[in-house]
Amino acid sequence: MSLLADLDRGLLDLVFPRDCMVTQLPMDDQARLYLSDFGARQLERIYDPRCHTCGHPFDGILEGDRTCPHCLDLNPAFGRAVCAFRARGHIRQIIHEIKYTRCPFLVADLVAVAVEDPLFRRHLAGAQLIPVPLHADKLSERSYNQAERIAQSLCTHMPGCSWSHALIKVKPTPSQTLLNRTERRRNVANAFEANPTTHISPNVRYVIIDDVLTTGATLHACAQALRLAGALHIDAATLAHG
Ligand SMILES: [Zn+2]
Numbered sequence: 700m701s702l703l704a705d706l707d708r709g710l711l712d713l714v715f716p717r718d719c720m721v722t723q724l725p726m727d728d729q730a731r732l733y734l735s736d737f738g739a740r741q742l743e744r745i746y747d748p749r750c751h752t753c754g755h756p757f758d759g760i761l762e763g764d765r766t767c768p769h770c771l772d773l774n775p776a777f778g779r780a781v782c783a784f785r786a787r788g789h790i791r792q793i794i795h796e797i798k799y800t801r802c803p804f805l806v807a808d809l810v811a812v813a814v815e816d817p818l819f820r821r822h823l824a825g826a827q828l829i830p831v832p833l834h835a836d837k838l839s840e841r842s843y844n845q846a847e848r849i850a851q852s853l854c855t856h857m858p859g860c861s862w863s864h865a866l867i868k869v870k871p872t873p874s875q876t877l878l879n880r881t882e883r884r885r886n887v888a889n890a891f892e893a894n895p896t897t898h899i900s901p902n903v904r905y906v907i908i909d910d911v912l913t914t915g916a917t918l919h920a921c922a923q924a925l926r927l928a929g930a931l932h933i934d935a936a937t938l939a940h941g
Contacts, residue, residue, distance in 0.1 A: 719733065720738065720789075720793055720808070721735070721737075721738030721741050721742070722735060722737060722741075731807075732804075732807070732808060733808050734805075734811075734812065741788075742790055745782055745784060750766055750767040752767070752770035752773075752915075753767065753769065753770050753775075753780050753782075753912060754912065755769070755782075755940055756785070772880070773919060777915075777919065777933045779822070779935070780912055780918060781818065781819055781822040782912055782939055783812075783819050784939045784940075785939065786913075786941020790809075790939050790941075791939075791941065793805055794845075794911060797910065798845050806848040810849060810853055814853065819936070820857065824857065824859055825860065825904065826860055827862065827863060827904070828854065828862040828863075828905075828906050828908050829862070829863065829906065830849065830908045830909070831866070831891075831907060831918070832864070832866050832868040832891065834868040834870070834872070834890075847864075849909075850908040862908075865893060865894055866891050866921055867892055867893075868891055869891065870890040872886050872890050873886060875887070875913065883913070883917075884916040884919070884920075887916050891920050891923075899925060899928040899929045900930070901929055901932075902931075903930070904933075905930050906936050908936055908937070909937045910938050911941055912935070912937040918935040922935070
């Protein structure tokens, strides 16, 4: 079904020339389809220093504790999350388009720029990537899972990585958008389970993949489900933090 969204874009390309998703100017870049070099430089990357747990950037020089106050409260079931961009401005808009306006094809160019960061690459190296799953009803409505698209795209850039449907979402949950930190955690509690058709190994390092990390509640719930199934090494990575 996800092919439909790509076919839509392919048909549109015949009528309208492709524009950069940031500058809205016609593309003249050969390496990417929807993101020009100038547009890529407008995206707000996350650099060190950052929270060692959730990847949120710290302002200025960091000394001592490398975990932000939010993560001390969260005490997440995953080890470390690394996020490529701040979920503001262009990135917020692009991720909205990916999720809600049938534009999953924009993932590939964002991922291509994200993996230019050596720390982001090191974080993923050799891992099995586990996209945060959608509930079957949501998947049927959207026709694709953006987190799965991100994981697939990351694997094309990271030869040592693989991805799998190791998690399933067994409980539909209302949107997290308007919920506070505590409500988000309650909302996704027990929403995920390990996929009974996938073998979870204590020797494999798993990296849970999502589009945005906000409070970390979803990634925490996913990591709990993987741990319950026997995983010992669990980290996370998202395109954006916001
Ligand atoms: Zn943090």
